[in-house]
Every structure is written in C-alpha cells, then in structure tokens.
Amino acid sequence: MxxxxxxxxxxxxxxxxxxxQYQVKSxxxxxxxxxxxxxxxxxxxxxxxxxxLRTNMDTIIKIMKSLNEGMSINATCRTFEVSRNTVRNWLDKLGSLKKTLLLYAQCQKFVSQIIEGDELYTKVYKNTPQDESQGWTIVLMERASRFIWHLKCGEKDHYLFMDAMGVVAQVIETTQKLSLFTDGERRYGNMLFEICHEVIRTGKRGRPAKTLVENVIVRVKNKGSQAHKKGPKREKYQAPQPEHPATTLATENHAIHANHLEAFNSALRRKLSCYRRRTNTYAKNTERLQARLNVQWIFHNFICKHFTTKKVPAVALGIVEKSFSIAQMFRMQVLSTAHP
Ligand SMILES: [Zn+2]
Known part of the structure; x- marks a missing residue:
C-alpha cells in the first residue's frame, strides 16, 4: 500500500x-x-x-495553517472572509484521511517503542465540572519519533480509555518490545492488561498466573503526596500489573517519565485555540473538537518538522520516507473499506 x-x-x-484533461475554476x-x-x-x-472543493489550494493552505497555529475558527473566518461551514467542511475532509494514515502506520513493523500517555482537559460548549466534561483528551506519543498514535477526546469514561488501549494493543502486535509510561490514571495499565495478557502455566498447583504479554511493560505514576505518610518512600512510577517472566525490558533501564508528552500537551494548548486556558473559544461539541484533533494529528505526524528532533514524526518513526505538504494531503485518496 x-x-x-x-x-x-x-x-x-x-x-x-x-x-x-479539464480546468477547474482556479x-x-x-x-x-x-x-x-x-x-x-x-x-x-x-x-x-x-x-x-472550489476554493483555490493556496487559500485553503493558508487557512489550515492559521487554524493549526492557534487562530480560532471565528478569527480565521473574519480574516480570510470565508464562512464557518466552509472551514468546517475542509477540516472534516482533511481529517477523513486520518483513518487511512493510521492504518498505514499500523501495517509497519517496529523493533522497540516507548509510548508516553496522558490525558489533558478542555472545556466543551460551556463550563461544567471537570468530571462531567466531554473535553478529556487522551494522547499517546512514541517518545523518540514524537509520533502520536492516539489523540481522542470525549467523556472521561471506560470507553475513552478502552479505545486508547485498543490502539496500544494494535501497536504491540507489530512491535517487538514496547513500554508504556504514563503520568495519567492507573486505568491505562489495568485496561491494557485486560486486553493483552497471557496465562502462565508453571505446572504448579493452583490457578495459573496472568501476566502482560512478553516484552511489554507498563509504568504508571504514583500519585499523591508522600510528605505525611509513614513507611518507606514509594517509587515514582510503579508496575500496575505483573509482567511476563521472559520480559527483558525492565533491565534496559531507560528513563521512566512522560516529559515529552507534557511538552506536546503545552504545544497543543498553544496551537489549537479550543485547548487554550482562560478562553471562550470552546469547541461546540466533542465532534467538532475531534475534527480539530484529527487535523492536528495529521499536521503533527506527517506535515510539520518537530522542533527538537528536526524531523517529521512519521519519518522519524520510519513509516514514510519524507514529509507531506498540505497540498499533497488534500490530493491523497481516502482508503475505501473494500480496498484489498
Ligand atoms: Zn478499475
């Protein structure tokens, strides 16, 4: 493919x-x-x-760039004199490529990956208590390449986490060694365990032990202050579930943290106006918020060079040879389901 x-x-x-051949209006x-x-x-x-699309490509490119560099939809529409529905339509069309691109990425094979995961939060439509908000967003990022595997918003419920761990499980299938580090909830570890565990039969009596599949480790941050607690100091991160006895990853001693993801999250707040704090440019609903995220996912992974690595994440991950321009993206065929 x-x-x-x-x-x-x-x-x-x-x-x-x-x-x-034919000539279009532009x-x-x-x-x-x-x-x-x-x-x-x-x-x-x-x-x-x-x-x-009838608008010429140069205008569409300028507008897409503005939207992904922090300008709000309203400000963009006023500046470029286009209607909001037109801009939404472009965002939806470009975002429809995400499925194809993700599928393409999932077809590749990887030797080892370190995935950092966390949630961030924004308001959707109006102010609600954080727990009831539909603006929780899970981000899963491969550390070295900065490739974002998953970027999805919704209510902070079972489905949001299960969806994210489903993507990790998919990546595990094509990766020899995988580590997942998170500063977020313990649920990540438990749910991944639900999907990807093995039953170890040792021949001993009793119920056989369940462990994570071989060469996968998970570390979640121990939250809460320790200042007033007695006893030995806790580790900063812990393994929420037992690991496979043949897993060699833990001894590789790579730094356990999710710092790169934290940097991405602050970049997201800068780049997407609907994630900015103290703002009134909330997304209208989760569907609109997700549409912005899908386009941001494409920009981040396939179009823009990362500030630190100086590479486009999909290139750094080794799934494509070079980056794409916005114009090339608009000319890419969306994979149909009947595709061989
Ligand atoms: Zn044909």
Missing part, C-alpha cells in the same frame, strides 16, 4: 491511462483517468479531500 498512488475507485487497480489543470482493468473513468481527485 502506497499513500500517494492514484487507484481506480471501483476496482482499486493502479494501471490507468489519461483520458482527458485555473488548475486536472486529469480524468481511464482504468485499464474495469474501464471506469474517474477524476484524479476522486475520493480525495480535494474533491468538490
């Missing part, structure tokens, strides 16, 4: 000829292809975010 190939939307074949020339397999005719923008 290649990300930038143009396939026939009907039979998914790559083999095609140029049938004719003056750009586009092609209609003829599929050699099923003789279907299709435009080069079929199934891409660009299909059906």
């Amino acid at each position: 290649m990300l930038q190939e143009i396939r026939c939307p009907q039979c998914h074949a790559l083999d095609k000829t140029k049938h004719m 003056g750009e020339i586009r092609f209609i292809y003829a599929c050699k397999g099923c003789h279907n005719h299709f435009s080069e923008t079929k199934n891409t975010p660009l299909a059906g």
Whole structure:
C-alpha cells in the first residue's frame, strides 16, 4: 500500500491511462483517468479531500495553517472572509484521511517503542465540572519519533480509555518490545492488561498466573503526596500489573517519565485555540473538537518538522520516507473499506 498512488475507485487497480484533461475554476489543470482493468473513468481527485472543493489550494493552505497555529475558527473566518461551514467542511475532509494514515502506520513493523500517555482537559460548549466534561483528551506519543498514535477526546469514561488501549494493543502486535509510561490514571495499565495478557502455566498447583504479554511493560505514576505518610518512600512510577517472566525490558533501564508528552500537551494548548486556558473559544461539541484533533494529528505526524528532533514524526518513526505538504494531503485518496 502506497499513500500517494492514484487507484481506480471501483476496482482499486493502479494501471490507468489519461483520458482527458479539464480546468477547474482556479485555473488548475486536472486529469480524468481511464482504468485499464474495469474501464471506469474517474477524476484524479476522486475520493480525495480535494474533491468538490472550489476554493483555490493556496487559500485553503493558508487557512489550515492559521487554524493549526492557534487562530480560532471565528478569527480565521473574519480574516480570510470565508464562512464557518466552509472551514468546517475542509477540516472534516482533511481529517477523513486520518483513518487511512493510521492504518498505514499500523501495517509497519517496529523493533522497540516507548509510548508516553496522558490525558489533558478542555472545556466543551460551556463550563461544567471537570468530571462531567466531554473535553478529556487522551494522547499517546512514541517518545523518540514524537509520533502520536492516539489523540481522542470525549467523556472521561471506560470507553475513552478502552479505545486508547485498543490502539496500544494494535501497536504491540507489530512491535517487538514496547513500554508504556504514563503520568495519567492507573486505568491505562489495568485496561491494557485486560486486553493483552497471557496465562502462565508453571505446572504448579493452583490457578495459573496472568501476566502482560512478553516484552511489554507498563509504568504508571504514583500519585499523591508522600510528605505525611509513614513507611518507606514509594517509587515514582510503579508496575500496575505483573509482567511476563521472559520480559527483558525492565533491565534496559531507560528513563521512566512522560516529559515529552507534557511538552506536546503545552504545544497543543498553544496551537489549537479550543485547548487554550482562560478562553471562550470552546469547541461546540466533542465532534467538532475531534475534527480539530484529527487535523492536528495529521499536521503533527506527517506535515510539520518537530522542533527538537528536526524531523517529521512519521519519518522519524520510519513509516514514510519524507514529509507531506498540505497540498499533497488534500490530493491523497481516502482508503475505501473494500480496498484489498
Ligand atoms: Zn478499475
């Protein structure tokens, strides 16, 4: 599977000829292809975010950049004189690529990954007590590459955590050694354990022990002050569940923390206006908030060079050879479910 190939939307074949060309309102020339397999005719923008858009690409690029550099939707609409629905439509179209890109990333194989995980919080629609807010956002980031595996918002409930751990379980499938470090809730460890455990049979009597699968470790932060407590000092992080006896990761002694993720979270507050503190530019609902997150996910992973690593995270992780431009993203075909 290649990300930038143009396939026939009907039979998914790559083999095609140029049938004719046409000019769009902005003056750009586009092609209609003829599929050699099923003789279907299709435009080069079929199934891409660009299909059906009439605004020229340069304007769309400027607006997408402003939105992902901290400008609010209202301010963007006033500055560029576009309607809010138009901007939302572009965000949705670009965001629809996330599924394809994530699937592509999940098809790769990895030797080892350190994933940092945490939640951050923003208001949605109106002020509510934190516990009732729908603006909880779980972020899971691979440390060395800064690749974001998961970026999803919602109520802080079982589903939000289970969804995130489902993604980790998927990554575990294609990774030889994986560590998950979190400053967030203990639930991460427990839920991952629910999904990825093995039953160790030792031949001894009694119920066989359950452990995490081999070469996976989890460390969660011990929360709360220790100042007034008696007894030996607790470790800063602890393993919430037993690990597989053959796991060699713990001895590798890599630093246990989620500092890089903390840096990402403050960047997110700077870059997405709906995550800024003391703001009144809340997202209207979780669906709109998630739409912003999907686009931010694409920008962060595939388009923008990371400030510290000087690399685009998807390149640093080794899943693509080079970064994409916003224009290239708009020209990428969204994977159809019937794809081979
Ligand atoms: Zn075809």
